[in-house]
Amino acid sequence: MADHGIFIGYGFPVRGREEASVKVFGELVQLLTVQAQLRNIESVEPCFLQAHGGDLGGFVLVKGERAKLDQLVASDEFQRLMIRAQSIVEKFGVVNALFGQEVQKSMATFLPDTADLR
Numbered sequence: 001m002a003d004h005g006i007f008i009g010y011g012f013p014v015r016g017r018e019e020a021s022v023k024v025f026g027e028l029v030q031l032l033t034v035q036a037q038l039r040n041i042e043s044v045e046p047c048f049l050q051a052h053g054g055d056l057g058g059f060v061l062v063k064g065e066r067a068k069l070d071q072l073v074a075s076d077e078f079q080r081l082m083i084r085a086q087s088i089v090e091k092f093g094v095v096n097a098l099f100g101q102e103v104q105k106s107m108a109t110f111l112p113d114t115a116d117l118r
Contacts, residue, residue, distance in 0.1 A: 003098065003100040003103075004064065004065065004066040005096070005099060006094060009094075010089045010091065011056065011091030013088060014088055014090060020088045029046060032060065040072060042065075044060060047060070069096075073094065
C-alpha cells in the first residue's frame with residue numbers, strides 16, 4: 001500500500017460558476033481514473049464534506065509512489081486542470097501527503113529533529 005499521496009482540497013464554486021465547477025471536477029476525476037487504470041497511481045478517493053461552517057467543501061485523496069505522483073503533478077494535463085479549477089473554485093489547493101510508514105518515520109524523527117529548539 002502506498003505511503004505517499006496528494007491531497008487536493010477545495011472550497012465551494014464561485015457563485016455563478018457552479019456548472020463549470022462540475023465540469024472541471026469531472027475532468028479531474030476522469031484524469032485520475034485513467035491514471036489509476038494505467039497503474040500510475042494506486043487509488044483515488046473523491047470526498048464531499050458535510051456543511052460544517054468551514055472553508056473546506058471536499059477533497060480528492062490520491063495515493064501512489066512519490067516519483068509517479070510527482071510526474072503526475074508536473075504533467076501538462078494536471079497543471080491545466082489546476083488552472084481551470086483555481087478559476088472557478090474558492091480555497092483550492094494541492095499538497096503532498098504521507099500515510100502509513102511514512103507517518104511513522106516522520107514521527108520517529110520529530111523529537112530528535114526539534115530537540116535543539118527547547
